[in-house]
Amino acid sequence: xxxxxxxxxxxxxxxxxxxxxxxxxxxxxxxxxxxxxxxxxxxxxxxxxxxxxxxxxxxxxxxxxxxxxxxxxxxxxxxxxxxxxxxxxxxxxxxxxxxxxxxxxxxxxxxxxxxxxxxxxxxxxxxxxxxxxxxxxxxxxxxxxxxxxxxxxxxxxxxxxxxxxxxxxxxxxxxxxxxxxxxxxxxxxxxxxxxxxxxxxxxxxxxxxxxxxxxxxxxxxxxxxxxxxxxxxxxxxxxxxxxxxxxxxxxxxxxxxxxxxxxx
Numbered sequence: 049x050x051x052x053x054x055x056x057x058x059x060x061x062x063x064x065x066x067x068x069x070x071x072x073x074x075x076x077x078x079x080x081x082x083x084x085x086x087x088x089x090x091x092x093x094x095x096x097x098x099x100x101x102x103x104x105x106x107x108x109x110x111x112x113x114x115x116x117x118x119x120x121x122x123x124x125x126x127x128x129x130x131x132x133x134x135x136x137x138x139x140x141x142x143x144x145x146x147x148x149x150x151x152x153x154x155x156x157x158x159x160x161x162x163x164x165x166x167x168x169x170x171x172x173x174x175x176x177x178x179x180x181x182x183x184x185x186x187x188x189x190x191x192x193x194x195x196x197x198x199x200x201x202x203x204x205x206x207x208x209x210x211x212x213x214x215x216x217x218x219x220x221x222x223x224x225x226x227x228x229x230x231x232x233x234x235x236x237x238x239x240x241x242x243x244x245x246x247x248x249x250x251x252x253x254x255x256x257x258x259x260x261x262x263x264x265x266x267x268x269x270x271x272x273x274x275x276x277x278x279x280x281x282x283x284x285x286x287x288x289x290x291x292x293x294x295x296x297x298x299x300x301x302x303x304x305x306x307x308x309x310x311x312x
Contacts, residue, residue, distance in 0.1 A: 083170025101143035198302035207253035239298035252276025
């Protein structure tokens with residue numbers, strides 16, 4: 049026999065269910081009314097909307113502090129990347145990525161913001177807890193940066209190496225074979241002309257083409273990382289719509305960089 053609910057009872061049941069979701073069924077931190085906890089619990093990264101993490105503006109991150117509203121936090125570092133519940137959510141979680149100096153791999157950390165009973169941010173936690181500590185430098189390593197013009201290295205809108213590009217890479221490979229190379233990072237860039245997706249893909253394909261050529265010349269694939277950043281990190285700013293003059297002005301942005309770490 050089915051149990052019938054009155055409208056009032058149904059509303060109470062819905063609220064209770066929502067609160068159960070908000071509590072995370074024991075999977076989220078126990079946050080007190082002041083927005084504090086002795087045991088911050090971080091969710092599994094696989095449940096994030098962006099498991100790979102997102103690059104954060106360090107200046108914006110540094111502006112976050114106690115007393116901020118959810119809207120203010122969101123304006124600085126974006127929407128939380130996990131779903132802790134639907135009603136009365138008092139913790140937001142992120143996966144943040146940080147570029148590192150001297151060609152070192154990106155640092156990836158989880159970040160948690162806890163809110164008090166009035167939904168104002170009050171405490172902040174990292175995983176690992178020393179996430180913001182300076183990266184230890186290895187004094188026995190040396191880093192060299194090489195920049196190749198994409199216009200000279202590749203055909204227009206293509207990831208196929210031109211003879212001039214092959215000659216430049218032969219020179220780079222010959223120099224690498226004379227030292228002990230421990231890591232190589234290859235990053236492709238484009239100018240702002242074209243769509244974001246096509247620029248990102250072209251920049252990655254070009255970086256990968258450089259990697260493939262190096263591997264074919266005997267450089268171990270295991271020490272080479274590649275990335276394509278499209279029109280990010282421009283060296284010059286050339287305002288205005290696409291024109292021959294603007295395209296020529298943007299030439300420095302169309303590049304491929306090679307960072308080579310060697311053992312001293």
